[in-house]
Amino acid sequence: MALPDITSRTDLEQALRLFYRAAFADPLIGPHFTEIARLDLEAHLPRITDFWESALLRTASYRGNALAPHAALHAAAPLTAAHFGRWVQLWRATLDGRHAGPVTERAKAQSQRIAVAMLRRLGEEGTGGGTGGFVPLSAVRLASGSAAV
Numbered sequence: 001m002a003l004p005d006i007t008s009r010t011d012l013e014q015a016l017r018l019f020y021r022a023a024f025a026d027p028l029i030g031p032h033f034t035e036i037a038r039l040d041l042e043a044h045l046p047r048i049t050d051f052w053e054s055a056l057l058r059t060a061s062y063r064g065n066a067l068a069p070h071a072a073l074h075a076a077a078p079l080t081a082a083h084f085g086r087w088v089q090l091w092r093a094t095l096d097g098r099h100a101g102p103v104t105e106r107a108k109a110q111s112q113r114i115a116v117a118m119l120r121r122l123g124e125e126g127t128g129g130g131t132g133g134f135v136p137l138s139a140v141r142l143a144s145g146s147a148a149v
Contacts, residue, residue, distance in 0.1 A: 005101025009061075012052045016045060019094040028086045036077045037069075055110055056103050066114075067121055074122045084115035 006012060020041055024030050033039045050061035073079065091111045095104050 003098060003100040003104075006056060006095075006099050006103040006107060009049060009053050009057070011099065012056070013045065013049050015094055015098055016049060016052070017041075018098070019091055020045075022090045022094065023087070026086060026090060029083050029090075032073060032077060032079070032083065037073050052107070056107055067118065070118055071122060079119070079122060081119055084119050088112055088115050 004011075006015070020033070020039075024033050024039075024041075047062075047064065050059075051064070051066060053059045054062040070079065088111050092108050095107055099107075
């Protein structure tokens with residue numbers, strides 16, 4: 001049976017709930033969510049759903065600065081290519097288990113672009129250096145499960 005594509009806000013919210021369940025439990029990125037950011041998922045979920053709905057379903061739901069909370073988190077505990085790679089890996093696995101189609105593929109590609117852009121911007125602002133092209137390779141390796149962290 002073919003998996004359905006992402007077509008609605010409900011699809012996104014359900015996928016995000018599954019993703020965050022995996023992310024919170026992940027030994028690499030989980031502590032950033034649970035111990036450092038102390039993320040309240042019920043408070044955060046509408047905003048992050050707005051973000052993905054705007055990006056994928058072309059709504060104007062999201063009005064915010066996605067970099068700001070990540071910069072604050074990075075200041076408290078640096079986010080590395082391995083962290084962003086794991087984020088991409090978990091997001092892709094979540095989507096692959098629930099959805100297939102052009103919007104789903106766009107969601108996976110967008111996560112890769114977000115990871116690269118975030119790390120580049122955090123590196124420039126947080127450490128004074130760029131990524132030197134490392135993020136795409138690390139994210140691809142983590143997404144495919146071929147790199148240990």
